[in-house]
Structure formats: structure tokens, C-alpha cells
Amino acid sequence: MAGSSGELTISSYIQHHLTNASVGEGFWTFHIDTLAWSIVLGFVFILSFRAVAKKATVGVPSKWQACVELVVEFVNDTVKGTYHGKSPLIAPLALTIFVWVLLMNLMDLIPVDFLPSFAQFVGGQLGHDPAHVYMKVVPTTDLNMTLALSLGVFILMIYYSIKIKGAGGFLKELYAHPFNTPWLYWFNFILEVVALLAKPLSLALRLFGNLYAGELIFILIAGTMGLWQLPLHFIWAAFHLLVIPLQAFIFMMLTIVYLSLASEKH
Template structure:
């Protein structure tokens, strides 16, 4: 059973790497790729199995993208779907006692949040140019300070929310498994089921907030 908060590190080229987080991240990516392979290896007109599950997720996310970003945001669908699948698998991976979630490491969640925020500003400048910069000075130029602070806070709150919830869930599962007798598994099973639900909810929240931020950068004025 792994220990929450205790991380194996390795040194390379003067940098310190969290070996456990790296391995779990690679495992998560491998699982996502495997799911994509299973869902697309024999496509059917009437989906079943993995194809049905993945199509339900993709269709739901496409609907959310159209609702939040409009037609101008459809090119981001591959990124949004990949982000959601990675978060979902990653959050659930730590529910296996011998494994840990990559998202129970603040480095992972902060990196994901920074990717989203960098994309927001890059796409905003690319699509709207100086009009995107001008919105930081609205409704009056004084508000630029508040708007800049808000932009700095976005990746912090986005990452800490996900990190805190996943870490807390894993800690409580391990505590329950150690405290509960082997013949009394009901509390641990109930908390495991609740953690599965929370992991899914956190993946949805992170993805929805990411889409909301991206919508500000790519959504056209006539679609607002």
C-alpha cells in the first residue's frame, strides 16, 4: 500500500523528479490510449461496449462546447475530450490501494491548469488581437489590476481544488482500510463508491471551468 505524501524522487541533470507521479502519469496516458483503441478498433453503426461509453462522453462534451464556446470553439474538442479522459482516469487510479493518482500531486494539477491558462491567452491574442488585451482595462482602466490578479488566481484555484479533493479522498480510503476490521468492509466500500463519484465530479468541474476560460478567448462577439 502506498503512503500518501511520501514521494520517491530521482535526480537527473540537476533537476528533481517525482518518480511515482511520472510513472502514474504514464500509466494514466496508457489507459486512456487503451480505452480509445478499444472504442475505435471495430466501429459499429449501433455502438456497444467501450464504443458506446466513449461516444456518450464525446457527444456530451461536444454539446457543452457548443453551448459554452459556440461554433468557434469546436476545434478545441480533441483537447477538451483528452483533458477530461485524462482527469477521469487519473482521479480514479488512486482508488486502487497500491497505486496513486497523478492528480494527488500539486505539480500535476498546476501543470494542467497552466496549460489551460496559457492556451486561453494565446488563443485570445491570436483570435482577437488587441481587443483581447483591451478587455483587461474594462470597464475602466483602474480595473486592470483586479483583472490581472484574477488571471493569476485562476490556475491556483483550478489546481488546488482538484489536488485537495483527490488527496483527501485517498487519505481517507487508506485510513478506513487500516482502521476497519477485514470482516467489516462496508464503511470502506461506501467511501470508495463516494470517492468514485467525487473523482468524476472533480474531472467535470475542472473541464467545465477550463471551457469557461477558453470561451472568453475564442467565442465571437455575435455568439455571446
């Protein structure tokens, strides 16, 4: 966008940055930039942690090994203090969610014109109109991505509820709680279903809303300041350094809490 931002209004500049590169139509529209960056960052997480595991030593660790061990220990202690069931899946799941979401959030610190401008240059070389080449580099500013993550958590909630309590026990929690009175079963069912569906929905919207707002401010700074954006960019980025890990931690923490609740018998 750097080369064409002078020809655009602020509103069209913002709209361009908030538009995903997509293929398909209607429900089967795929945001290829969100998919590509999330997959790449997933491999960054897997390969970097695997490299540390293969080269781990019992002596003085390298700086990267110490960093990885610190993250793993932090997540493991969080799971032990929060999850009250027994499952070998929860700790690896929590680690994956925390690091993967953190990496996706960190893309927010890259100057907003840098990668989209490069994509426009490449698109122009391939014969495409640069004005119609889009790229959003922060996967968690795409509601589809955060909903997909929360949907995975929701499926695990249902799985653990049925596995530990049985299908009958899970259904009984829906209609017999909080008022175990037959004539209020219908009321209980409505309350519990709404509460159940609200968990993954709020999980997705919280992450999306915070990252989307942060990215929008970066875009506003770039659109109004042009080449003078860097000082304000770094000031906002310094503040955003608190938001990025915090949102990854909240998503991980709520996932553990929801799965812990699903694993408890009432």
C-alpha cells in the first residue's frame, strides 16, 4: 500500500487493509492469507520446539532452550493448578494454543504496509492489478480464525462431557441444573444451552475484538501519518506488547477452565 496510499482516501486505505485475500463465493469463501499465515506460524512453533527437544542438554541450556523450558513449565503449572481432571491431552493442547495464538498475535507488530506492499509488488509482477491484491497478516484479526479455534475447544468440551459423564449425565446437566424440579426442566435446558453456546462464542469474540481493535489503530496511524508513522507505531506497539501475550494467555486459560468444567461431575 505504500506506493498507492497517496491516491486513496483514508476510508479506502483502511478498507483495503481490512480485506482478506479470498477465493470462492458465499459460505465456501476461503481467506487464503489467514490460512497461509496460521499454517506457517504453526510450523514455526512445531519445528522450533522440536529442534529444542532434539538438542536439549542437562547442562547449561542455550538461551532459546531456556526460553522454551520457561514457557513449557509455565503452561504445565497453569494446567496443574486449573484442570482438575486427568487427561494427557490438556497440557499439550494448552501449550499449542498459547504459543500458536501468541505467534499469530505477534504479527500485529509488523508495520501494516510492509507485507501488503510486498504482496502488491509480487502481484503486479504476475500481471495483477496491485489495487486488488489484498493481504491481512494477523490471523487473529479474522473472525473466521478465532471462531475455528473456539469451535475446536467446543468440540472437546462436548467430547469430555460425554466421555466422563456419559450421554445421559451430560443431558441431565442440561435439563436438571440449576433447578432439579421436573416442571422447570424446560427452563433449565434453555439456560444451560445458552450458557454452553456462549462459552465458545465469547472465547472467539474476545480474541478477535482485542486484536482487531489493535490492528485498526495501527492502520489509522499509518493512514494518517504516512512515512512519519514509525514513532507512533513503536509507541503503540510497546503498549500492545502487553495485549498480545495477555490475549494468548486468556484464550489458553479459558480453554483449560472450560475443559475442567466439562470433566467434573455435578
